[in-house]
Amino acid sequence: MLRERRPHAHNRVTSVELFFDLVFVFAITQISHFLLAHFTPLGALETAILMLAVWWVWVFTAWITNWLDPDQTVVRLLLFALMAAGLLLSTSIPKAFDGRGLAFALAYAAMQVGRTAFFLFSVPKSETGQRRNFIRILTWLSAGAAFWIGGGIADGNVRIGLWLVALLIEYAGPAMRFRIPILGASSTADWIIEGGHMAERCAGFIIIALGESVVVTGATFADIAWAADTIAAFLIALVGAIAMWWVYFHIGAEAGSEHISKAEDTGRIARLAYTYLHLPIVAGIVVSAVGDELLLAHPDGHSGIREILSMIGGPLLYLAGVILFKRGIRGHLQPSHLAGIGMFVILAPFAHLLTPLALSAATAAVMLVVAVWEAISLAPKRTHSEAASS
Numbered sequence: 001m002l003r004e005r006r007p008h009a010h011n012r013v014t015s016v017e018l019f020f021d022l023v024f025v026f027a028i029t030q031i032s033h034f035l036l037a038h039f040t041p042l043g044a045l046e047t048a049i050l051m052l053a054v055w056w057v058w059v060f061t062a063w064i065t066n067w068l069d070p071d072q073t074v075v076r077l078l079l080f081a082l083m084a085a086g087l088l089l090s091t092s093i094p095k096a097f098d099g100r101g102l103a104f105a106l107a108y109a110a111m112q113v114g115r116t117a118f119f120l121f122s123v124p125k126s127e128t129g130q131r132r133n134f135i136r137i138l139t140w141l142s143a144g145a146a147f148w149i150g151g152g153i154a155d156g157n158v159r160i161g162l163w164l165v166a167l168l169i170e171y172a173g174p175a176m177r178f179r180i181p182i183l184g185a186s187s188t189a190d191w192i193i194e195g196g197h198m199a200e201r202c203a204g205f206i207i208i209a210l211g212e213s214v215v216v217t218g219a220t221f222a223d224i225a226w227a228a229d230t231i232a233a234f235l236i237a238l239v240g241a242i243a244m245w246w247v248y249f250h251i252g253a254e255a256g257s258e259h260i261s262k263a264e265d266t267g268r269i270a271r272l273a274y275t276y277l278h279l280p281i282v283a284g285i286v287v288s289a290v291g292d293e294l295l296l297a298h299p300d301g302h303s304g305i306r307e308i309l310s311m312i313g314g315p316l317l318y319l320a321g322v323i324l325f326k327r328g329i330r331g332h333l334q335p336s337h338l339a340g341i342g343m344f345v346i347l348a349p350f351a352h353l354l355t356p357l358a359l360s361a362a363t364a365a366v367m368l369v370v371a372v373w374e375a376i377s378l379a380p381k382r383t384h385s386e387a388a389s390s
Contacts, residue, residue, distance in 0.1 A: 001122045003069045003194070011197040013204065014070040020061070020079045021208055023086035027054045028212040028282075030093040032289045037094075039290070039306045045160065046097050051286065052167050055279050057089070057111050062201040063270075064119055066193045078118055085111045101159055105152030109145035112170075116141055133190040136178035144170040174271050191267025195260030202274045203253045209285040213241050216289050220296045229357060233299040236360050237292040240315070243367035244285065247337075248322055250371065251378055256329045273328035277321060284318025291360065299357040307359065308351040315363050316344045319370065336373035340366050 003011055031054065035047040061082060068075045085107045092104035120134040144166045151162030179185035221234045260269045291310030303311075323337035343366045351359050 001068055001072050001075055003067060005194060011066075011194045013197065013200050014065075016070045016076050016079055017065055017201070018204070020083055020086075021058075021204060023083050023090060024054065024058050024205070025208050025212055027086070027090040027093065028209050028286060029216065030090050032212065032216060032286045032293075034093055035286065036290045036293055039310075048283075049160070049163050049167065050093055050096060051283050052171070052279070053108055053163075054089070055282060056167075056170055057086070057108060058205065059202075059275050059278070060112065061115060062198065062205075063191075063193065063275075064115055066197050066201070068119065068122060078115065082111055082115060085114075097159065101155075102149070102152035105148040105163075109148045112141045113138065113145050129190050132183055133178070133186045136180050136183055136186055137173065139180050140169060140173040140178050144173075171276075174275060188265055188267035188271065191271065193266050193270055195263060195266045195270065196257050198266075198270050198274055199253065199257035199260055202278050203249070203257075205278070206248055206253075206281060206285070209282045210241055210245055213285055213289040213292060214238070217241070217292045217296065220293050224296060229299040230296060233295045233357055233360065236357065236364050237295060240288065240292070240360065240364040240367060243364060243371050244288070244315070244318060246371035247319070247367060247374070248281065250375055252322060252326050252329070256325070259329045269328065273325055277325045277328055280317050280321030281325065282321075284314050284316070284321055286314075287317060288314030290314070295356045295360045300355050303352055303354055303356050303359050307356050308348065311356070311359050311363050312344055312348055312351060315367055316341065319344070319367075334374060336370050336377060339373070340370035343369070 005011075031047060031050050034050060035043065037043075038046060065075075065079070068078075070076060070079060089104060089107040089111070092100040092107065096104040116134060116138045120131065120138060123130050123134065125131070147162045147166035147169065151159040151166065154162060177185035177187070217234065217237045221230065224230055256273065260266055260273070263269050287310050291307065291314050294307050294310060319337055319340050323334055323341070326337070327333050344363070347362055347366070354362065
């Protein structure tokens with residue numbers, strides 16, 4: 001059931017993996033709507049818990065399908081089962097801190113533990129290192145599952161506290177190399193993956209999040225009265241999404257795929273750049289989508305705390321994630337991205353003086369500046385590299 005690995009080959013992302021991802025289009029939409037409906041400090045914490053859980057269950061599945069062959073029937077059945085659990089997880093999000101907490105927790109725990117146990121069953125007994133690696137992972141995820149389910153049974157702040165403990169356990173696992181008694185810790189050499197496939201999978205999730213943003217913008221625009229200000233708001237929101245795409249995909253995604261494909265310790269790079277550092281990128285898109293909805297609802301209104309946090313905080317979080325991701329790939333911080341972060345910081349104190357339309361236009365302009373700056377500054381290097389390779 002394992003993928004066939006060929007030197008210097010790039011395993012394609014299969015159609016069943018893309019089909020599986022459709023569940024997470026819905027999940028991302030649910031999270032952005034949850035934040036919009038609960039835009040308070042407590043609501044932001046609850047949204048963060050949901051976002052961390054959704055990303056973690058998806059990225060762990062991406063790791064699994066990097067090793068397993070999705071064209072095998074039994075692996076496809078696994079993905080279909082995960083889709084069913086993922087749909088239950090997604091539909092539970094709006095009331096995850098109310099009456100559907102246990103459903104959310106059970107769906108999440110079943111995906112994490114069940115998928116890992118399936119892989120452990122799939123690995124040949126001759127692959128001792130890989131089997132030990134997944135015994136460690138299963139131990140950590142099972143510990144997290146206990147707190148997820150316990151939180152699902154509990155209520156209020158107890159639920160939040162238990163779920164935070166569960167997330168702490170699961171997010172600490174890769175950083176601690178899943179150390180357990182007797183077996184000790186894994187080595188990143190045990191996590192060797194096909195780098196191009198992992199890069200393509202994570203890029204696909206960024207497309208999912210950006211696509212959700214565009215869908216929300218389009219659906220909101222379709223339901224409101226069309227006037228000069230709402231049409232301008234719609235166009236600005238679209239330009240902002242395009243700028244986000246450009247900042248990540250024009251150079252970063254391709255460079256990341258090339259770098260990890262040629263690296264010797266692909267597990268170490270995938271753990272940092274694609275497992276941890278893609279989370280703020282996705283979260284930034286979700287927060288920006290909330291800002292787009294607020295923009296379309298009241299383009300000429302007052303920019304309050306919700307508008308400022310979503311319209312500046314979303315792109316800022318996104319840019320911070322992208323610059324850290326590219327640093328993990330290139331080894332240095334992009335000056336264009338640092339300048340963009342600086343511009344957002346300068347803009348924040350004056351944001352309350354602007355209408356949502358003007359504020360969104362300013363943040364979209366900052367993202368465009370970053371995109372154009374990087375494209376121009378790195379174009380000669382790419383041209384020289386391409387010329388050398390040819």
